[in-house]
Amino acid sequence: MEKYYHSVRLDKEKCQGCIHCIQRCPTQAIRVRNGKAIILAARCIDCGECIRVCPHKAKYAERDSIEIIQKFKYKVALPAPSLYGQIANVTDVNLLLNALLAIGFDDVFEVAAAAERISDATKKFLREHPEFSRPVISSACPAIVRLISVLYPNLIDRILPLRSPMEEAGRLAREKAVRETGFAPEEIGVFFITPCPAKITAIRHSQESEKSSIDGAVAINDIYPALVNQLGKLREQSELQHAGRIGISWGMTGGEASGTLSDASMPVDGIENCINVLSEIEDEKLNDIEFVELNACMGGCVGGVLTAENPYIAKSRLKNLRKYLPMALNNIADSPLAAVTAEKRPEEIPALKLADNLKEAMEKMNRLNEILSTFPRLDCGTCGAPSCRALAEDIVRGYTSEQDCIFRIRAELEGAALPKSVEELIPPPFRQKKNTDGGDKK
């Protein structure tokens, strides 16, 4: 397997080599080279922002098609809580779960049910481990866990050491199926119905266990038409629902935080907001907060790029659906925290460092600053890097040269071997007007 697997991929045919994705990527993981975008594997966190923003639909998430379930004798669907808000006029979660059976699954195990166990365990963990640095950071969003591994490795120690609801659901679903059917564990296929690419990556290359408990991931927007179709035809219904308000609420921002039943829990959504909060945690400015729930997508999982419905609509549907449900139907009762503890901790991904030793890194940094001082600082992206600084960094890393800068080339074409000042690099519309009266600019 590749060192860093990513579900977020590029369709080279569709890519026009424009700059939308490179400027949107929160970890500056994309460059344009030879007219096509490339993703720097060490930096990519599979958040899917590039999928959201690409006007040519050239970015996509590698996922499993529904046919894959036929490889297994017994097939279990693990619907993400965000699935419940996707379809209009579904007044009963049980209807939706039965529609999953109708499209070919033998059983359904709600991730929301596993989420309630994790909520219960999180409460217990916070109570029993006051020595664990605060705030404790949620482990549920794999894009955030990866973001921490790449940009905030010193916060890895604060990540909640419990399984994500998805992994817990996969484990419980397989155990249940073995118990009820007598099939061998490998004859049972467990499939996550996913709202986002980061979850797919987390299944294929888990950061919390050696091997994921899940066999594959089917995107919500792929099975959406079949689900709608089956919902209209449903006749018989079996009782499949076993999650309450707390579990369903995990599908949107604030659900996980409120599940801790603590006023000192703070939910955050949107990748930029999460980055700001992580930076504050790093500077020890949020020490009075117990727990932070971080969602890479706006609105939480209902905002995932593989969903079918507008996140705000999905969110209000989730709120309606949970209204008359019991608070929670699952807990870890008297079992020890070890029962839901993740098998391993996320590892640092050293993508930021300029060099392995400080002396070499500093030499490169000085060269970087020198090169940067000769760039126009417009961050136009036409060099294929997201900013002038990123280009300077790519140059000192040996990936490319100053010739990538269109303004440098322009200045050279205009005659001067090298412009005398950075001002001369900037195209006329961007040049600042000189003050003629000698006074301060207003």
Add this chain to the structure above:
Amino acid sequence: MDAVTLHYDVSGNDFTCAGEASRKIKKTLKTLGFSPEIIRNVAIAVYEAEINMVVHANGGTIDASVTPEQIDVVLKDTGPGIPNIELAMQEGWSTAPENVRQLGFGAGMGLPNIKKYSDALRVESEVGKGTTIYITVINK
């Protein structure tokens, strides 16, 4: 080998930008590959000093010099100065006005925190002329 030097102008009375310089210094140290603990110490010490500069002195300048052995940061302002440095070094001592406290600043932990997170701290101040703070974090 030359030290990596960084220079920032900090504008006063603009809390939305306060912390920009310390954030940029932190990013540079991460790119250089310093250990997380050293980065945290520098980030917190410089952040506190930067906030002080914005709150009390209407801004100033920050100059950092980074070598593999240590990080030196000099924060210079031409503000009102500190009349009694010994008092200002005490935890909880604060002269921050109400509007600043409402923003969550001014708890009187500025200088004490800088001292806590740095290996050397020197404060030079003259009332009416300004304050210069020298912070050193040794790379252990």
